[in-house]
Amino acid sequence: MRESDHVSAQQKKRVEAILEKKIAVLQSWAREGVPWMLTADAKLARDTDGHPMLVHYPRDIRSFACWDGSLYTASDIEKNPGLSELKRFARSTLVQKHNLDNHTRVKHLLREICLKASRQLEELDFGGRIRKLEREIESLKATIVRQESEIDIFRTEADEERQRRVKSEKRLDRIRKYAREKIEQLERDRATGSTPTSSANVVSLRKQMHTRRRPQ
Template identity: 35%
Template sequence: MSETTLSPDSLSKLLLSKRMSAKLAVLQSWVRDGVPWKTNDLSGQVCLDENDEKVLDYFPTNILEFAQWDGSQNCLSVREHLGTLHSCSRTTLGQLYHQALREDIRKTMSALESKSVNQKENANRFLTIERQNREILQLKKIISVQESDVVNLTMQRHEAVRKLRDEKDTHRRNRNQWKEEKAELEAKIAELTRTLRKLTPLKSRSTR
């Protein structure tokens, strides 16, 4: 039976079924390929939460959300690839003749939730590793600077110790030289004193 021979009610049911199946196909593709990441509509950058973890874009998780989902809940970058999605009432989707479709929707949303959990864990694990690597690199840089400072301070200390030792050595040499010169002067004075003592009696006899 062609669509042209169907009653208006049957056509309405068929149209709704096609529209819901189209939305279901989108979710099934996300189960297979991964849920799109939410991006900023202006910058196009992937959105991060308060923990700097990537955020998945919107996807319905129950029948009511699936019925109301029309793509407007998604970010711009995802809407550009969704095409036209149509919403419907939960009551309409809850009709008995949509039971098989509802069951497929529930199974797909359940699989999508599991997929999203694994997807976020895997992606954010890499982000966490990258963040930790950046922190480690920063710490290494700090340690390198501190090690350089320690080396410089150690060299300055060694230089200061060397200068102090040299000054002590110079002071000791100067003191020894002073002692030697003092001893020589004292020896000369003593020699002169002895000479004067010898000359004094001779002078006294010559004046008599």
């Protein structure tokens, strides 16, 4: 492997690790809600109208790529340690071919998070009960769409794995067929004395046939 390929592979692994950490935070927030912002003395931070505020959360793919731990206070990070591990990556990362599934996954999660955050804020508005229910329905729909998308991805991966297994089984069958033919030829040659064939060759081929197992 060339040095440039080795560096590229290492960089790809680093970006994948960063991406997975960000997705894990989004999944947590989709389930439990976006955390409330805290002041330096660990109290709820409020806007100029006195309303509690949520911590920063990405709203689109661009802000997701730029999302990192520097956007949070020490109090926020103390209560949510995973925020300190968030790091930026190039905006082009998610449009690369090997990341297209993650692009779809993140897009659905971001929509779900935005709806979740809106619902959390509206819960403070006692006059907005109808809007709250409407948002909840929209949030649940977004969750269903995201889950269906992930199921499609898992099905695709399962199909690809099944195809790889079938190819491996066919290759194993070819090897066994070749081994059987070779054994038969060696035994015929030995019986007719047409070539000095060692019995060890036959035994070796037989062992290969019986010790190779089909992939599970």
